[in-house]
Amino acid sequence: MKPVRLALLGCGTVGAEVVRLLHEQADDLTARIGAPIEIAGIAVRRLARDRGDLPVDPALFTTDALGLVKRDDVDVVVEVVGGIEPARTWLVEALRAGKSVVTANKALLAEDGGTLHDAATEGGSDLYYEAAVAGAIPLLRPLRESLHGDKITRVTGIVNGTTNYILSSMDSSGASFTEALEEATALGYAEADPTADVDGFDAAAKAAILASLAFHSRVGAADVHREGITEVSAADVASAKAMGCTIKLLCIASRVSGPSGDSVSVRVHPAMIPRTHPLASVGDAFNAVFVEAEAAGQLMFYGRGAGGAPTASAVLGDIVAVGRNRLAGVRSASESAYADLPVRPMGEVVTRYHISLDVADRAGVLAAVAGVFAKHDVSIATVRQSGRGDDAILVIVTHGAPDAALAATVRELQALDIVRSIASVLRVEGATT
Amino acid sequence: MKPVRLALLGCGTVGAEVVRLLHEQADDLTARIGAPIEIAGIAVRRLARDRGDLPVDPALFTTDALGLVKRDDVDVVVEVVGGIEPARTWLVEALRAGKSVVTANKALLAEDGGTLHDAATEGGSDLYYEAAVAGAIPLLRPLRESLHGDKITRVTGIVNGTTNYILSSMDSSGASFTEALEEATALGYAEADPTADVDGFDAAAKAAILASLAFHSRVGAADVHREGITEVSAADVASAKAMGCTIKLLCIASRVSGPSGDSVSVRVHPAMIPRTHPLASVGDAFNAVFVEAEAAGQLMFYGRGAGGAPTASAVLGDIVAVGRNRLAGVRSASESAYADLPVRPMGEVVTRYHISLDVADRAGVLAAVAGVFAKHDVSIATVRQSGRGDDAILVIVTHGAPDAALAATVRELQALDIVRSIASVLRVEGATT
Structure with a gap:
């Protein structure tokens, strides 16, 4: 032989x-x-x-x-x-x-x-x-082969073990990002130079590969909107908990239908997800990828992502x-990039924001804040006000709106006199309302 | 074209x-x-x-x-x-x-x-x-292809949606099997003749297919030890809850190493698993398969199993x-059955039992019961006694022992004078102790 x-x-x-x-x-x-x-x-x-x-x-x-x-x-x-x-x-x-x-x-x-x-x-x-x-998770072959009779609409993944370890640890202990990173480094979960992981470069590369396979198009790292986890604070984690959520660094590749045809959006950023979401319980350095397809429905793949x-x-x-x-004497199916879908800019992608504002406790605050949202055509889903006087906090969760409109809303809120500071801004994913 | x-x-x-x-x-x-x-x-x-x-x-x-x-x-x-x-x-x-x-x-x-x-x-x-x-879960292709460079040691699955719906409903509502089956039938989750599902025939067929692929051997339905869920009672579900567990109909295919070489054991039966196990949260009619391999570690595949x-x-x-x-002009990899591993009889498979006994409340009961376990060389992991007088209940969880020894132990306990009745016997899987 x-x-x-x-x-x-x-x-x-x-x-x-x-x-x-x-x-x-x-x-x-x-x-x-x-x-x-x-x-x-x-x-x-x-x-x-x-x-x-x-x-x-x-x-x-x-x-x-x-x-x-x-x-x-x-x-x-x-x-x-x-x-x-x-x-x-x-x-x-x-x-x-x-x-x-x-x-x-x-x-x-x-x-x-x-x-x-x-x-x-x-x-x-x-x-x-x-x-x-x-x-180790058999993921690319299923995307490339098992699901090629179906239409994949969205891939949501936890694909970086280091950041998942850090965020899981912040969630369970209330530690700050710096403390959790130090612990991860000491335990060998983070490298001496953690930039590729904590700034989302590693996850963005994987997002590009997943999007290319899922949508039969060539998507590169430069097409991925990327935000890391270095800005995630203990206060953000606490806010998420109060909402029944946890914070994960997600890579999200989705197919967007529009009047001028389909496009794909590919992004990596921290987001709040409900604790009831299958990805919420993916702890430590584990990876998991949630796939939604028209006929297959919801699928999840879970396992060790590194080592x-x-x-x-x-x-x-x-x-x-x-x-x-x-x-x-054969070769396997070659690259499938026939669909050649364009990449949608992040500003046009519909997302939802969770914003927590430290505001002055006086009449008219809510009206002024709501006015800023209305001006940018952003619809508010829930408002929660807590504390009085110096501790007044407004927690607002929006309905879906173009990311650019949400970002502009936050910029304008920041400039308002009655807003002392913006304690936390996080995207919200996987929620039903 | x-x-x-x-x-x-x-x-x-x-x-x-x-x-x-x-x-x-x-x-x-x-x-x-x-x-x-x-x-x-x-x-x-x-x-x-x-x-x-x-x-x-x-x-x-x-x-x-x-x-x-x-x-x-x-x-x-x-x-x-x-x-x-x-x-x-x-x-x-x-x-x-x-x-x-x-x-x-x-x-x-x-x-x-x-x-x-x-x-x-x-x-x-x-x-x-x-x-x-x-x-819809891409499972066979990963087993057949993605993991064929690895050695799979165990496949544990929830592969029948009807029984998972029934057991999930018993777990959340405390309903009896009959009530839960009626509800499942009314909602279209169970067929008019539910035998193939509730007696485990459907899961056993899938277990045989999974075992064949995972272990590169021909395993047929007749090789699968099969027990359905018709005997699972509301009391069993309550017992499981008290132990921090839930009951699932599992298909389990495992590779067993022995002095005379490797063999496979394939079985379908209800079992208690800890609520912290990834399979415990698989609810409704969803399916999930947990795969353990030497190099890959633990993997899980989750999605809709029917429809x-x-x-x-x-x-x-x-x-x-x-x-x-x-x-x-090619054909794919054909059947891989080169390993040709023999199937181990259920009696020789090492399992763990949870047994709950309704006993007379008098001195020496525990000694007598423990003696029966010792006689069959079954080691007890935990004993919990609750109630007094007419309500005295002994809950015993064993360490791993050959299934035949456990079954013989239960038969002999049944014959003891001081044992009024055996309230619940269930295998325990996926526990660490």
């Missing part, structure tokens, strides 16, 4: 786990593919690094990734390095040469997935990337798939 | 919805497959039946299903009739002739899936059945997949 020869690019946490699983489950993988998998080489930055007792011939390590990718005896290239370059150069080279590619590189796919897909088409190659979004073993599980699944395809 | 020609067998709730979606989403489906889908014929039992305003040429209806399947201009056969015969004859005929088959027929797959898979191998045909388990549109969504997804395969 001719083996499937695999080049592994990167041997960090995920790469080492892939090597370990390839070794441990060799017999099962051989049976499932129909041929054994053989590692042709492993490209790393530093040969000298201690890799523990990895079950692999040390002679397989090389620092020449491009040379490894170009070798004639390589069938499948597995990339777990991350970042745009040099990963893009390696993968484009592999795909154009007809090699199958399995990658976990969400940043590259979101930044320039089109280049990879074009190279795959050119080379007649397989491009698989289940590990790029929500780690060596869960990510490696997704990579291995893809390796088996491309290995089988090679043996059968 | 040469169309993909489809024979539809059955035009009830699901079939009519398939016809409707094929019509409504024709453009999208054509783009996704690469060719249009054309209905070659629809086999029904009675031509005269009123089918509302189904968007299809009435001349396509026929009562000759086998004749339709045999026609040369049919590429894909979609079966939504159900039952063993004549569906088996039709599908074997189609598969042997190289036609692609999409079916929602769980009973046939569980009863005699091997015959269908063998016919598919013989004809080099595709056999897809996503709709057979958990309706015309959700089931049709799964059927359409499969139609797109087989349509694409036909155009590419």
Whole structure:
């Protein structure tokens, strides 16, 4: 039986786990593919690094990734390095040469997935990337294949474990963002430089990939409206609790019908969701993605979004798939971007706001505040007033309105004399009223 | 573009919805497959039946299903009739002739899936059945494909909407089984003859299919230990509540390692699960399947398990997949049953019991009861005694023990003089202690 020869690019946490699983489950993988998998080489930055007792011939390590990718005896290239370059150069080279590619590189796919897909088409190659979004959760294949007879209307996900850990911890302990981030760093849930996570870049890359698959269109990271969680305060969390809600960093991709045809809106921002929503109980560093489709209704996928073993599980699944395809002499369904839907600017997207205002306690305050909302054509769903005198707080939840109108309303409220400060502004999602 | 020609067998709730979606989403489906889908014929039992305003040429209806399947201009056969015969004859005929088959027929797959898979191998045909388990939830494809690089250790599912509706209603209202069944029937959640649902036959068929896929082995309905929910009493539900649990009809397929190699255990029975378990909050007629794999960890899939549109969504997804395969001239991965694991008898499966005993209130009762457990080598985890005199109740939760030993313990307790009656016996799943 001719083996499937695999080049592994990167041997960090995920790469080492892939090597370990390839070794441990060799017999099962051989049976499932129909041929054994053989590692042709492993490209790393530093040969000298201690890799523990990895079950692999040390002679397989090389620092020449491009040379490894170009070798004639390589069938499948597995990339777990991350970042745009040099990963893009390696993968484009592999795909154009007809090699199958399995990658976990969400940043590259979101930044320039089109280049990879074009190279795959050119080379007649397989491009698989289940590990790029929500780690071990089988999500991309269901979106790409199981639901392709249906019309997906909305995808709402918790796709970043670090921020979910931080927000869950703020929710349960009342801690501030800074305290919760420190705890997450100490426990290894946040990296030394947490920017990619807490500013929403990681979630935005995943949102772009999900939107592309769900709506059969090319959506890139630049198309995603992105807000991180650094501004979420303990007061926001308390406000949410008082409303029977919790705060989550959501990625939301939705299909919007309009008079001039359909478009998609893709955004990442913290939002209040009711505690009864299935996503509300997704705690710790878990991920979950809620999918709504016309015929299927509501679906949810839940599991571990990161970590060596869960990510490696997704990579291995893809390796088996491309290995089988090679043996059968076929390639899988290529990119489906036929719909080519335009992206709707955030300002036009209909959202709902929760606004909590610290106001002067005197007659006419509510009338003045309500007047600002009316001026921007924003309809108020509920108003709650609490406290008297110096502690008077107005909590307002709006009906759906264009995001730009809501933002303009908040700006104008801020300028009102009777508004001392705006204690909290948060979007509200998943509510029924 | 040469169309993909489809024979539809059955035009009830699901079939009519398939016809409707094929019509409504024709453009999208054509783009996704690469060719249009054309209905070659629809086999029904009675031509005269009123089918509302189904968007299809009435001349396509026929009562000759086998004749339709045999026609040369049919590429894909979609079966939504159900039952063993004549569906088996039709599908074997189609598969042997190289036609692609999409079916929602769980009973046939569980009863005699091997015959269908063998016919598919013989004809080099595709056999897809996503709709057979958990309706719209993309579950079989993830098990078959996404997780095939991992080792699945356990699948725990709520896969029958009718029984979940009944148990959820008993849990929230305290109603008896009979009352809850009546309500479910009135609301259309239960059929006039609810046997297949409440006795667990439907869940057992799905359990067999899930076990086959998860463990790469042929598991049939006869291999599944099956207990329904007709014996679940309001007192059981109250007992569960007192323990912080709820009762669900679970299908459980697990891989068991033993000295003589691995085996699988497959069972369907009501069980108490802690309210904190992700499956506990799956209410109404929803389905959810919890999957545990070595590398991926815990995953959960949630959605609508039945109904015309959700089931049709799964059927359409499969139609797109087989349509694409036909155009590419390939067939998908065939059955994977290489592991061929034996099925472990229920008596040997390790489970935990919750037993609630109505006992005489006199000295030595606990010692006598504990002696029975010790005799059968069953270790007690917790004992709670409540009430005095005529109302004395002993509630015992065991550690894990072979099911046969637990059953023998219960039989012997029943025969004890000091035990007035056994108020409730339920298995406990998903607990940590």
